[in-house]
Amino acid sequence: MKLFRNRRSWAWPYILFLVLLVLLPLALIGVYAFTDQAGHFTLQNFVQFFSKSEAVNTFIYSIAVALVTTIVCLLLGYPAAYIMALRSFRTPAVMALLFILPMWINFLLRTIATVELFHMFNLPLGEGALLFGMVYDFLPFMIYPIYNTLQKMDVSLLEAAMDLGANRVQTFTKVVLPLSASGIYSGIVMVFMPTVSTFAISELLTHNKITLFGSLIQRSFGEGGIMMWNYGAALSLIMLVIIGATSFFGQNDNDDSQKGGLL
Amino acid sequence: MCPNFTKMAKSDYIIEVNHVSKQFEDGKFALDDVNLKITKGEFVTILGPSGCGKTTLLRCIAGFQVATSGDILLNGQDVTDMPPHLRPVNTVFQKYALFPHLNVFENVAFGLKLKGIETREMERRVKRALKMVSMSDYEYRDVDSLSGGQQQRVAIARAIINEPEVLLLDEPLAALDRKMRADMQLELREMHKKLGITFIYVTHDQEEALTLSDRVVVMREGKIQQIGSPTDVYNEPKNCFVANFIGESNILDAVMVKDGLVHFCDRDFECVDHGFGENTAVDVVIRPEDFYIAESKAETDAEKADDPWQLHATVQSCIFKGVHYEMTVLTDNGYELMIQDYRMFEPGTQVGLLVKPEDIQVMRKERLCNTFSGIVKEDNRVEFLDEDWNINDRTSERFAIGEEVEVEVDFDHVNLQDDEDDGTLSGEVHFILYKGDHYHLTVRTDDGDDIYVDTNDIWDNGDRVGIKVAPSYIRLYKKEQAKDETVS
Numbered sequence: 001m002k003l004f005r006n007r008r009s010w011a012w013p014y015i016l017f018l019v020l021l022v023l024l025p026l027a028l029i030g031v032y033a034f035t036d037q038a039g040h041f042t043l044q045n046f047v048q049f050f051s052k053s054e055a056v057n058t059f060i061y062s063i064a065v066a067l068v069t070t071i072v073c074l075l076l077g078y079p080a081a082y083i084m085a086l087r088s089f090r091t092p093a094v095m096a097l098l099f100i101l102p103m104w105i106n107f108l109l110r111t112i113a114t115v116e117l118f119h120m121f122n123l124p125l126g127e128g129a130l131l132f133g134m135v136y137d138f139l140p141f142m143i144y145p146i147y148n149t150l151q152k153m154d155v156s157l158l159e160a161a162m163d164l165g166a167n168r169v170q171t172f173t174k175v176v177l178p179l180s181a182s183g184i185y186s187g188i189v190m191v192f193m194p195t196v197s198t199f200a201i202s203e204l205l206t207h208n209k210i211t212l213f214g215s216l217i218q219r220s221f222g223e224g225g226i227m228m229w230n231y232g233a234a235l236s237l238i239m240l241v242i243i244g245a246t247s248f249f250g251q252n253d254n255d256d257s258q259k260g261g262l263l
Numbered sequence: 264m265c266p267n268f269t270k271m272a273k274s275d276y277i278i279e280v281n282h283v284s285k286q287f288e289d290g291k292f293a294l295d296d297v298n299l300k301i302t303k304g305e306f307v308t309i310l311g312p313s314g315c316g317k318t319t320l321l322r323c324i325a326g327f328q329v330a331t332s333g334d335i336l337l338n339g340q341d342v343t344d345m346p347p348h349l350r351p352v353n354t355v356f357q358k359y360a361l362f363p364h365l366n367v368f369e370n371v372a373f374g375l376k377l378k379g380i381e382t383r384e385m386e387r388r389v390k391r392a393l394k395m396v397s398m399s400d401y402e403y404r405d406v407d408s409l410s411g412g413q414q415q416r417v418a419i420a421r422a423i424i425n426e427p428e429v430l431l432l433d434e435p436l437a438a439l440d441r442k443m444r445a446d447m448q449l450e451l452r453e454m455h456k457k458l459g460i461t462f463i464y465v466t467h468d469q470e471e472a473l474t475l476s477d478r479v480v481v482m483r484e485g486k487i488q489q490i491g492s493p494t495d496v497y498n499e500p501k502n503c504f505v506a507n508f509i510g511e512s513n514i515l516d517a518v519m520v521k522d523g524l525v526h527f528c529d530r531d532f533e534c535v536d537h538g539f540g541e542n543t544a545v546d547v548v549i550r551p552e553d554f555y556i557a558e559s560k561a562e563t564d565a566e567k568a569d570d571p572w573q574l575h576a577t578v579q580s581c582i583f584k585g586v587h588y589e590m591t592v593l594t595d596n597g598y599e600l601m602i603q604d605y606r607m608f609e610p611g612t613q614v615g616l617l618v619k620p621e622d623i624q625v626m627r628k629e630r631l632c633n634t635f636s637g638i639v640k641e642d643n644r645v646e647f648l649d650e651d652w653n654i655n656d657r658t659s660e661r662f663a664i665g666e667e668v669e670v671e672v673d674f675d676h677v678n679l680q681d682d683e684d685d686g687t688l689s690g691e692v693h694f695i696l697y698k699g700d701h702y703h704l705t706v707r708t709d710d711g712d713d714i715y716v717d718t719n720d721i722w723d724n725g726d727r728v729g730i731k732v733a734p735s736y737i738r739l740y741k742k743e744q745a746k747d748e749t750v751s
């Protein structure tokens with residue numbers, strides 16, 4: 001009984017969870033990435049990746065797609081969040097809900113629906129469809145954190161800026177934008193990270209015509225059989241490093257001004 | 264800044280507010296035909312309880328809100344629709360509104376940076392402004408690390424560095440503790456003298472208003488009640504609201520017998536007021552510290568009639584308030600008065616009271632009874648305030664059915680019920696005034712009409728009540744036909 005009284009012991013299930021399902025897989029990825037099938041240390045997996053221009057190109061293309069998706073989401077999402085947060089609508093909460101609503105439905109279903117939509121209007125699947133689908137899927141992840149920071153912003157700060165001589169544009173660039181930086185940052189991370197590693201969306205929306213880095217990894221494990229596991233692990237590690245880099249990017253000046261971002 | 268302002272100094276007033284009204288979406292008036300003229304260099308305080316429209320008025324001057332009607336002139340120029348960033352005024356916000364992403368220096372320099380002042384000059388001016396508010400060593404501190412008082416100082420520095428012609432202060436000291444508030448009040452006064460610019464200061468704290476300002480503007484429910492110097496509004500309040508809101512006061516029903524003679528507490532008093540007419544119902548205000556109080560030895564009525572005291576009373580309670588004692592006394596003829604004196608009189612003590620003629624402030628009554636406009640209906644009924652009321656059948660005979668009439672009900676004939684369903688009409692107690700021997704209540708009906716009630720019962724602000732009037736107390740009068748109504 002003493003075991004339950006000690007609050008520290010409550011953490012054990014979670015620690016177990018983290019070790020088994022996060023740390024162990026990570027360690028396995030590391031081990032597989034740097035070994036060959038026989039289990040000997042090797043850098044061959046990385047050499048294989050960097051020597052194949054097709055693989056590197058896929059990697060660069062995936063990052064480009066993720067970047068474009070993120071930028072489009074930001075350009076579309078920020079104004080939406082701004083309009084809702086400024087209470088130009090009587091029921092901003094309802095509007096926010098409508099933007100979040102698609103998140104209630106599994107993204108695979110949404111993607112299949114998007115494919116049908118393109119068929120319905122006789123639009124070709126491909127790069128355009130891919131970008132459309134990605135933006136559609138990830139837009140809420142951009143809007144929500146930005147809306148959150150903007151909504152918590154004190155209106156008197158905007159009034160103070162105007163009072164001190166700032167016009168609308170200056171009020172926005174000098175007060176609203178810097179104060180919503182943490183939300184923008186959260187939004188970027190939340191859109192960029194999953195889009196880099198997407199595979200199902202790209203396969204469905206391009207009819208497998210375009211291969212993204214996520215698909216490459218998936219194929220290494222799925223179709224390649226046990227032979228490709230080491231290579232797939234190396235690809236995963238490369239992606240992890242890239243994603244890790246983005247989430248640390250710009251974080252230093254964000255520690256205390258973060259108010260309401262999701263991360 | 265707009266160059267027009269520098270060359271336009273023709274107007275005597277730096278700010279003119281002309282017939283400004285502000286109506287919100289729900290139809291309520293936050294400002295109702297406000298007129299205010301402020302001269303250059305004045306320290307004006309807008310004082311009133313919360314919801315009286317004082318902040319709305321300030322925000323209209325700052326440009327954050329646009330008046331529904333009327334206009335606002337700054338230095339003679341119409342700025343009613345001018346956006347805030349073009350107005351030569353700066354605001355100190357209630358909750359400071361410092362930019363959290365900027366440090367103290369950057370906050371203060373915000374306005375200068377926008378104007379494109381060069382770096383050296385900017386640094387010099389920021390240092391000077393921070394010195395003025397005694398925050399010299401805090402330039403590179405994070406604003407979140409400052410205390411409330413320090414943040415307020417930075418907010419003031421940020422506003423005055425732009426050398427505005429008018430500084431607007433929206434309850435700037437409300438969030439500070441008492442001691443700090445008193446210190447800041449003194450500093451604000453000093454600053455006002457040094458800068459020589461106009462200060463418009465909004466507060467709900469009457470003491471603060473009296474301490475700081477050259478002129479006080481008392482507001483209530485969107486209307487200006489009185490404008491005057493602190494001594495004016497304290498010593499010569501224009502109406503019961505002002506008298507009651509500023510300082511402690513005894514407000515009593517009285518009759519102005521003739522010039523210089525007023526009757527209340529069942530006797531005549533000499534006073535210095537003129538021009539109210541003869542035998543006119545008025546209100547009198549006597550400040551608790553204006554009564555002379557002393558123990559009285561007189562016991563019989565004859566003895567009392569002989570001694571020089573104007574009123575005889577018994578002390579009911581006595582509370583020590585620091586500098587003085589605050590006593591409630593009950594006069595022999597049944598009036599309860601509040602008296603302040605530096606001497607203590609034990610409860611139960613027989614005392615005599617005197618008040619000097621110049622300490623009696625006589626005020627015109629705003630109304631003598633409730634008046635409504637109504638329509639005579641069938642079955643001895645009359646409609647007013649959107650309800651049907653029974654009336655005396657003899658009254659109804661004098662009027663045709665459907666005729667528009669004036670309806671009068673005396674204050675003391677309005678009957679308030681505990682249960683709001685028991686009344687013909689329901690409402691809420693909105694304002695309470697103690698008149699020595701009864702309460703004068705303002706009851707606001709659910710439709711927003713006011714009914715005034717004299718009662719001996721004790722009600723609280725916000726109490727829900729049912730309103731009833733006995734048929735025989737509803738008086739009807741012929742509506743004075745608007746004969747000149749024809750439009751030429």
